[in-house]
Amino acid sequence: MSLEARFQEFKAAAYAPKKLLNEYKAAGKKVIGVLPYYAPEELVYAAGMVPMGIWGSNNKTIARAKEYCATFYCTIAQLALEMMLDGTMDQLDGVITPTICDTLRPMSQNFRVSMAKLQKMPTIFLAHPQYRRPAFGLQFTVDQYTNVRNELDKIAGHKMTDEDIRAAIKVYNKFRQARREFVKLAGEHPEAVSAVNRSAVLKAGYFMEKPAYTEKLNELNAELAALPASNWNGVKIVTSGIICDNPVLLKIFDDNNVAIATDDVAHESRTIRVDADEEGDPMMALAKQFANEDYDVLLYDEASNQNRRGEFVANLVKESGAKGLVLFMQQFCDPEEMEYPYLKKALDGAGIPHIKLGIDQQMRDFGQAATAIQAFADVLSM
Amino acid sequence: MAKEVSPGVKALRKVVEDVYADARKAKAEGKLVGWSSSKFPCELAEAFDLNVMYPENQAAGIAANRDGEIMCQAAEDLGFDNDICGYARISLAYAAGKRAARKIDWDKEDGYVINPRTGKPLKDADGNIVMGPDGKPVKDPKTQTPYIVLEDIYEIEALPEGREKERRRESIQPYRQMRMPQPDFVLCCNNICNCMTKWYENIARMCNIPLIMIDVPYNNTMDPNPENVKYIRAQFDNAIKQLEELTGKKFDEAKFEHACKQANRTAQNWLKVCNYLQYKPAPLSGFDLFNHMADVVTARGKKEAADAFDLLAVDLEKNIKEGTSTLPFPEQYRVMFEGIPCWPKLPNLFKPLKANGINVTAVVYAPAFGFVYNNMDEMVSAYCKAPNSVSIEKGVEWREGICRENKVDGVLVHYNRSCKPWSGYMAEMQRRFTADLGIPCAGFDGDQADPRNFNEAQYETRVQGLVEAMQIRKEMAE
Numbered sequence: 001m002s003l004e005a006r007f008q009e010f011k012a013a014a015y016a017p018k019k020l021l022n023e024y025k026a027a028g029k030k031v032i033g034v035l036p037y038y039a040p041e042e043l044v045y046a047a048g049m050v051p052m053g054i055w056g057s058n059n060k061t062i063a064r065a066k067e068y069c070a071t072f073y074c075t076i077a078q079l080a081l082e083m084m085l086d087g088t089m090d091q092l093d094g095v096i097t098p099t100i101c102d103t104l105r106p107m108s109q110n111f112r113v114s115m116a117k118l119q120k121m122p123t124i125f126l127a128h129p130q131y132r133r134p135a136f137g138l139q140f141t142v143d144q145y146t147n148v149r150n151e152l153d154k155i156a157g158h159k160m161t162d163e164d165i166r167a168a169i170k171v172y173n174k175f176r177q178a179r180r181e182f183v184k185l186a187g188e189h190p191e192a193v194s195a196v197n198r199s200a201v202l203k204a205g206y207f208m209e210k211p212a213y214t215e216k217l218n219e220l221n222a223e224l225a226a227l228p229a230s231n232w233n234g235v236k237i238v239t240s241g242i243i244c245d246n247p248v249l250l251k252i253f254d255d256n257n258v259a260i261a262t263d264d265v266a267h268e269s270r271t272i273r274v275d276a277d278e279e280g281d282p283m284m285a286l287a288k289q290f291a292n293e294d295y296d297v298l299l300y301d302e303a304s305n306q307n308r309r310g311e312f313v314a315n316l317v318k319e320s321g322a323k324g325l326v327l328f329m330q331q332f333c334d335p336e337e338m339e340y341p342y343l344k345k346a347l348d349g350a351g352i353p354h355i356k357l358g359i360d361q362q363m364r365d366f367g368q369a370a371t372a373i374q375a376f377a378d379v380l381s382m
Numbered sequence: 383m384a385k386e387v388s389p390g391v392k393a394l395r396k397v398v399e400d401v402y403a404d405a406r407k408a409k410a411e412g413k414l415v416g417w418s419s420s421k422f423p424c425e426l427a428e429a430f431d432l433n434v435m436y437p438e439n440q441a442a443g444i445a446a447n448r449d450g451e452i453m454c455q456a457a458e459d460l461g462f463d464n465d466i467c468g469y470a471r472i473s474l475a476y477a478a479g480k481r482a483a484r485k486i487d488w489d490k491e492d493g494y495v496i497n498p499r500t501g502k503p504l505k506d507a508d509g510n511i512v513m514g515p516d517g518k519p520v521k522d523p524k525t526q527t528p529y530i531v532l533e534d535i536y537e538i539e540a541l542p543e544g545r546e547k548e549r550r551r552e553s554i555q556p557y558r559q560m561r562m563p564q565p566d567f568v569l570c571c572n573n574i575c576n577c578m579t580k581w582y583e584n585i586a587r588m589c590n591i592p593l594i595m596i597d598v599p600y601n602n603t604m605d606p607n608p609e610n611v612k613y614i615r616a617q618f619d620n621a622i623k624q625l626e627e628l629t630g631k632k633f634d635e636a637k638f639e640h641a642c643k644q645a646n647r648t649a650q651n652w653l654k655v656c657n658y659l660q661y662k663p664a665p666l667s668g669f670d671l672f673n674h675m676a677d678v679v680t681a682r683g684k685k686e687a688a689d690a691f692d693l694l695a696v697d698l699e700k701n702i703k704e705g706t707s708t709l710p711f712p713e714q715y716r717v718m719f720e721g722i723p724c725w726p727k728l729p730n731l732f733k734p735l736k737a738n739g740i741n742v743t744a745v746v747y748a749p750a751f752g753f754v755y756n757n758m759d760e761m762v763s764a765y766c767k768a769p770n771s772v773s774i775e776k777g778v779e780w781r782e783g784i785c786r787e788n789k790v791d792g793v794l795v796h797y798n799r800s801c802k803p804w805s806g807y808m809a810e811m812q813r814r815f816t817a818d819l820g821i822p823c824a825g826f827d828g829d830q831a832d833p834r835n836f837n838e839a840q841y842e843t844r845v846q847g848l849v850e851a852m853q854i855r856k857e858m859a860e
Contacts (some may be wrong), residue, residue: 068809070797070827072465099600102576102770106806108602109774113810127599129613130572130579136616140599143609297580304583304593314697332465334802338580341461 006220007197013204014245018088020207024050025091030156032124033095034040035080035104036242037110037298039126040145040286042276045210046168047156048147049093053206054080055267056361058246060088062082068110074332075361076243077107085114089121094155096148100298101335119252124151130300134289141287149283165282175210176272178217183262183269184368185224187320190259191232192224195250198260202247202268235380236261238317240343241328241359242336243267249359252370256377257341261322264313270296297335309339310346317352325354326373332360353379388708389696391670394397394677397687401435401680402558408433409563414629417477417585418569418680419578421751421768422596426568426621428641434569435562437585439679440476441469445725445831449482449530454832456480456532468831470802471580477585482560483533483553494528494553501526502663514559530555535564558745567591567628569621573598573768575803594624598766602773606766612839614762640762641683648682649753651691656742656748659788663713665701668742669732670708672723678751714739715852718785720746720811721796721804726833734845744788749780777807778814785819791852794845795825799835822851 021036024031030049034041044051056076064085065078081298083089095115097108112123126148131137153159186193193201201220205213234257244250244265253260263269276282276289287321293299295312317325325347332334342355347354355376357369387395409415416427420438427434444453450472457471458464460478465473484494501521504512512520533554541547552559570582570593579595586593596617599610622633655674658665674694681687701707719742726732735742746769753764768779785793793815797805812823824844829835 068807070805070809072799073802073806100576102802103806105576105600105770105803106774108600109807110810112602113774113807125602127602129599130595130597131613131617131620134620136613136620140609140613143613144599203499300597301581301583303597304586304595307587307589329463332802334466334577335580337463337466338470338577338584340463341582344461362484 001219001221003192003223006223007200009216010204010220011197011200013208014028014200015247019208021052021089030093031091032152032155033084033089035095035097036076037098037100038096038128038271038290038293039041039096040148040290041265042148042165042168042172042286043145043152043160044096045171046160046164048158048160048164049152049156050209052092054083054089054095055206055225055243055245056080057083058248058361061362062088066178068114069107072332073103073107074242074330076330077312079361081107081110081114084111084120085118092121094122094124094128094151096124096333098128100128101333103332103334122151122155124148126246128273129291129300132293132299133302138287138291141290142283145283145286149274162249165286166278167287169276169282169285170278171210173278175205175214176275178214178221179205179272180269181221182217182224183272185221187197187236187259187261189224189227189230189232190236191230192227195253195258195260196247199245199247199250199268232259234259235324235377236320236322237267237376237380238262238264238313238320238322238325239328240264240313240325241266242330242333244328244359246359246361246366249363249366249369251371252366256346256374258373258380261320262316264295264316266296266298269310272346297339307342307346310342310344313343314346314350314352317347318350323353323376324376325352326376327354329356329358330360331358390690390697391674393686393690393693394674397681397684397690398439398676399558400686401684402512402562405433405435405563406561414566415563416569417565417569417582419571419582421573421765422569422571423618423621423765424683425638425641425645425761426618426625428644429622429634429638430625430631431637432629433623435565436680437473437476438469439676440559440562441472441831442725443557443676444472444476444482445833446728447555447557447559448726448833449555449560450726450831451833452482452530452532452835453480464832467577467581468574468829468835470577472831473581474584474588476562477565477588479534479536479564481533481535481554481816482530483550483555484527485529485531486549496523496526497529498526503674512846541548565589565591568593568596569596571596571598571765571769573765575770575801577802590630592624594621594628596621596765598768598771600771601766601776604773604776604779606763609624609659610766611759611762614766615759618758618762621649642755644685644688646754647688648678648684648691649751651688651695653748653752655691655694655698656745656752657787658695658702659743659748662716662789663707664709664716664741664743665698665707667707667709668719668745669723669728671745671747672728675747675751682751682753709741711736712739713741715792715849716741716743716788716790717848717852718742718744718746718781718788718790718793719796720781720793720808721798722801722830724796724798724828724833724836725831727828727836727838730836730838730841734842737857738845738849740845740849742794744781744784744790746784747780748784770801774807774810778811778818781811782815782818785815785821789856790821792821792848793823794848795823797825797827799827800831801828820855822848822855824848824851 056079277285453472456475491617503519
């Protein structure tokens, strides 16, 4: 199979999740929607159901969600609600609603209230602790994940066992490993993996069934690994932000010979950095996995008087061989906005140029972004 | 003639003045001064005799003193986006050493450059406004104020000793919130919002100081689950250990119990004062509570605050007996004001209410600061119940409770650009208020601290709409 044909397979999944949802349902499977961030998807898999990530949409316009939201909320959350209300997600058997940012807190209530009012589906509430690592924090995560587990059992109609969860952890560790490998190979081979294709491959992972996805990705990775060393002559950058999956926007990178060496994006690498223990108590393993997450704008840093996250991202740029960083600033995203000055400080300190692109999922005109990216590419090529 | 200030109000003002003065004194003596989020369990800091300042109260004060915009702008120049909470922006600019200051007139030995646009119109002996040759009213020079510019305390401190340094130091706006000491540690409790977590992390980084954190996860049920209480209780123990390390003192159980007792008294007295709004007509203007909130925020654990609220209750009792009120107009309608007020625009908020005889007789701040408890676990549960950490059902129960008890005719909802967790489910709440209580609601867009986000014309139209709806309802009832 040609590389292009492989990319087409991932694109088909990435750009048409509704079709996959219909197929899962037609095959008699139960499907659970999973909202950002850090929901223990492994539990959905362990319950014998299919998890599908819901990170907004690049093709929808906010209309019905206005009944619940004022305008100053991130479009990812608003468009997720839109799709819950407009029928796009009606086939879901349930949805997990984490609450780790200030938009998701009240949105968890809007999801629950509206889904109950329309008799659409149960919502599963999830509150993560900000003290992730001390024993009391780990225990709280286990307690919360146990609630999620129990609610999933109800929807599945049977109880998942610890063994089911251990098996799910193994599946997800392989999934994350394949994704990490792909991110690395895509960074090494921009001549073969465009920014648009890179994103589609990663995005498809939210919708495809994990074992099938991992298998296909490993095949792609093997082909990429076998390629001769890259002779590509554009500029490499690192992307950062919550999400940057709009193919129209990403094509601007490709058109300007700008490649993504690696990323610090919540929708991409921030969720795949840490694996879970495959032995021992599987609920504690999942709690520890969350505890080991780090360098994220959404997570409390106990060493708060240091600039660990900023320095981590600056190092990521240096180690990846990229020349600069492009920050996709999701409009109305407080956590990302709050961490920007210190990210900037670390980047400036390390001599790494960057640009900040304000984006949201209802943007259709990327003229300004195109000018900024083009100018940045010119600066970096000098 | 200046309005007479009642003994209770005087006492409440003094309590807050003293909290700031004590902190300035402590700082001058080289003692530790902390900054704390408003719903951090203050009892813990009180047990260590720590001087603590409250950035939310400070930011509200700065905004009310009309310096919100220059401070927000200063934060934006530091890289903080203008979508971020206005309190956070003001506080972060302040933590970075930025200050609103009067523009120095360097051509003179002393004094500032007066902004000709400020000041009230000059009146002649008969009380008529004096018009200038340009046909515009002449400003009374006594009421004119200087231009406000941005200063930086770290820049000032780097100057050699001398007159320039002295003058620049003096030029910083003289009100207490702009003279608050820089922090030596921060106390953060995110029961209010998650923005708080990153806000305080930023302060800790800017000032290179320790952060003591209490994490209160969002609650989806009517009451906190036992596992939430256990998780937060463990953090209290953790915070005590950190405070012991910070101060080099052992945790003083007696002082802690004393603070708890006082905090309970303050909370109860605060609720008692809020409950005077149940009287019809009310013996006070609901806007008074916005001013008195400073006491529950900055001095909850202090005897003086509890006593001052007691005194205020005496004032209000007297008003009832005498049939008077602090409301400067007859009360025709009673509404709940939902959300944090737009501090920089308080007079503008008040204007159409006054014009239409509307008294705010219910504010969500009443239950929001009513932390009453009998033991440590109950104390933990109490701190789980901040407006932005409870489920929509709990939030509706609170509000509908005070709407019923305080007999409101309508609800005015502030869609506060600064506060995403608060405004995020207000649309659904509005529907419930109308369905459950049969009262009209009107929403308007504003901001708790950034005056640029408030549209006076829209606000007035919405208030007018609410009045018409309340009028129709009243007529139908009659």
